[in-house]
Amino acid sequence: MKADIISILxxxxxxxxxxxxxxxxxxxxxxxxxxxxxxxSITLSQTEWKPVGEGTVSPxxxxxxxxxxxxxxxxCTLTNTGNININTFITGGDATCMDKPTYTWALSNDGTIGxxxxxxxxxxxxxxxxxxxxxxxxxxxxPHSGVSGAEITVGENKQFGLKLLTPAPDFTKGGIDYFSVxxxxxxxxxxxxxxxxx
Amino acid sequence: MxxxxxYLVGLAAALLAILLPFSALAQSFxxxxxxxxxxxxxxxxxxxxxxxxxxxxxxxxxxxxxSYSPEESQLRQGRAEFPDERWISFSPQRIEVAASxxxxxxxxxxxxxxxxxxGKDWEIWLGVNSESSDLLTVKLYVRxxxxxxxxxxxSSNIWLIAVIAIAIILLSYGVYYSxxxxxxx
Numbered sequence: 001m002k003a004d005i006i007s008i009l010x011x012x013x014x015x016x017x018x019x020x021x022x023x024x025x026x027x028x029x030x031x032x033x034x035x036x037x038x039x040x041s042i043t044l045s046q047t048e049w050k051p052v053g054e055g056t057v058s059p060x061x062x063x064x065x066x067x068x069x070x071x072x073x074x075x076c077t078l079t080n081t082g083n084i085n086i087n088t089f090i091t092g093g094d095a096t097c098m099d100k101p102t103y104t105w106a107l108s109n110d111g112t113i114g115x116x117x118x119x120x121x122x123x124x125x126x127x128x129x130x131x132x133x134x135x136x137x138x139x140x141x142x143p144h145s146g147v148s149g150a151e152i153t154v155g156e157n158k159q160f161g162l163k164l165l166t167p168a169p170d171f172t173k174g175g176i177d178y179f180s181v182x183x184x185x186x187x188x189x190x191x192x193x194x195x196x197x198x
Numbered sequence: 199m200x201x202x203x204x205y206l207v208g209l210a211a212a213l214l215a216i217l218l219p220f221s222a223l224a225q226s227f228x229x230x231x232x233x234x235x236x237x238x239x240x241x242x243x244x245x246x247x248x249x250x251x252x253x254x255x256x257x258x259x260x261x262x263x264x265s266y267s268p269e270e271s272q273l274r275q276g277r278a279e280f281p282d283e284r285w286i287s288f289s290p291q292r293i294e295v296a297a298s299x300x301x302x303x304x305x306x307x308x309x310x311x312x313x314x315x316x317g318k319d320w321e322i323w324l325g326v327n328s329e330s331s332d333l334l335t336v337k338l339y340v341r342x343x344x345x346x347x348x349x350x351x352x353s354s355n356i357w358l359i360a361v362i363a364i365a366i367i368l369l370s371y372g373v374y375y376s377x378x379x380x381x382x383x
Contacts, residue, residue, distance in 0.1 A: 030245050033235040039252075040338050041228035047332040076334070084232050087272070138266075145271075189333065196272075196323060196339035197232040 041082035042195045046075060051164050059169035059177040060113065065161035072161035073125040078141075078193065079157040085198040086152050088141040092120050092134035095189040103181050105167050107189070109135045112165075119165030120191065124158055131163055134191060141193060151198035162191075225336050226254040227261070227295075229326045234305075235343040240351030242311030248302045249340060251326060253295040260329040261295060263288040263303055265322055266339065273321045277343065280322035285309060286342075288324075307342070313350050320344045 051063035065075035080086055095118060097103040105118040111133035113119050121131040124142060132139075142158050143150040152158060169177030179185075229251055236245050251261050265283040273279070280286075287306045295301040305324065309315050322344070327337035 030239050030243070031235075031237040032245055032247050033237070034231040034233075034247065037230050038232040039228045039230040040232040040340070041226070041252075041254075042336055042338070043226050044334055044336065047225060047330075047334040049333055081226070082228060082232070138268075188331075190335055191333060192327070192335050192337050194325070194327075194337040194339060196268075197341055 038084045038197060039082045040084060040086060040195060040197060041080075042086065042088070042193070043079045043081045044193065045077040045079075049075070049162065057164070057166050059166055059179055061166050063164045063166070065163075072163070073123045073127075073159050075159075075161040077157050077159050078152075080152045080154055080195075082195075083154055085154065086195040087143060087198050088152060088158075089138045089194045089196075090122060090134055090141040091138045091192045091194070092136060093190050094136075095187040097181055098186045098188050100181060100185065103185075105187060105189075107136055108133065108165075109137070113167050115168050116170070118167045119163075120189070121163040121165070122160050123163070124160045138192075138194065152195075225259075225328050225330055225332065227259070227326075227328060227336075227338070228252045228254065229338045229340060231340065233341040233343070235345075236307060237345045238347045239307065239309060239344060240347045240349055241309045241313065241315040242351040244306055244308040246304055246306050248304055249324065249326070250300050250302055251293070251295055252300050253297060256297050258294055258296045261293050261301075261326055262329060263291050263293075264325045264327075266325050268321070268323055274341070274343065277319050277321035280320040280342075280344065281315070283322065286322065286324070305342075307344060309344075309346060311350055316346055316350055317348045318344075318346045320346075 049065060051057055057063060064072045066072035078088065092107045094107050095105040105116050108114070108117050108119040111119045111121050111131070120134040122134055122141070123131045127142075127144075128146070129144065141160075142152060167179075170180040171178055229249060231249075234247055236247075239245050249263075253259050253261075265280075265286045267279050267283065270279065285308050287308070289304040289306070293301050293303060320343070322342050323339040324342055325337050325339050327335060
């Protein structure tokens with residue numbers, strides 16, 4: 001009797017095995033579309049900058065990438081070297097002392113300075129906005145909300161420059177403002193320029 | 199005292215970087231495709247595709263892959279923010295690419311099996327940037343558009359298999375019962 005039950009179960013199971021792969025199939029077809037081979041790429045003509053002379057800066061001062069206001073935005077050229085139109089963005093970060101990492105300058109979110117708070121601004125050639133603060137939140141480089149739809153086309157470039165605003169002094173002695181780090185200490189920061197298909 | 203003096207001397211040298219004339223070339227790279235669209239992906243299922251990174255520079259570079267949820271104003275029309283960046287994975291997430299060479303990174307998108315994720319249109323950006331100590335660095339984004347199907351995958355099949363198993367048991371019992379009854383007569 002038990003043999004009957006087992007054999008019936010086996011026959012029924014074996015009969016249903018071919019059905020299982022069909023049951024296990026997806027209810028629909030997943031489609032992944034990668035139209036043609038759009039390639040995104042940008043190139044920067046400069047990636048480094050020493051603010052002035054040998055790079056030594058004073059508290060509560062501003063430094064630009066050009067001696068005159070006209071020269072400032074000619075410092076770096078961003079070129080769309082891919083084969084699609086792009087929108088671009090810019091993000092900054094806090095500055096850290098390379099010799100003493102605990103000494104930092106926080107990046108201002110509005111271009112103003114304070115105690116251990118510094119400012120970074122960019123200026124694009126021909127941009128009616130003038131100097132625009134660089135913040136830790138990714139914001140529009142080009143195009144911006146005022147020129148909606150004017151993405152950077154293939155081969156097109158944008159010239160821009162930077163302005164650094166150093167923090168207020170950590171202390172003053174004998175009428176001279178000082179930062180409380182060694183005379184040869186170097187501050188380091190990073191600005192990220194990003195791009196996405198328009 | 200010496201230590202004290204050391205930190206009170208002079209103006210800070212804010213050397214934001216050292217000028218390297220060809221560093222721009224060193225960061226030159228491209229990513230393709232620039233946009234990927236996944237349609238009809240059922241919650242509970244996954245999809246995979248490859249991104250190609252082309253190092254156009256004259257030295258090898260390490261690239262890092264991350265996901266980024268853009269502001270609503272930057273999304274394609276009709277798209278919503280991708281609910282959870284942890285549903286995206288890269289293999290590998292960090293890759294070294296030799297000079298003038300290509301490398302591929304596998305991207306996997308996995309949607310949890312929950313009916314609340316059905317019938318959605320999302321967008322998330324996949325970022326690729328070169329490890330660099332330069333003042334200016336470049337990050338390139340790939341737009342990833344994900345649309346989920348109305349049906350939930352995986353769980354519905356489990357129910358179907360369970361129904362078939364119960365049917366087998368009932369059928370076996372029915373056959374056994376009828377044969378037992380016939381023999382009794």
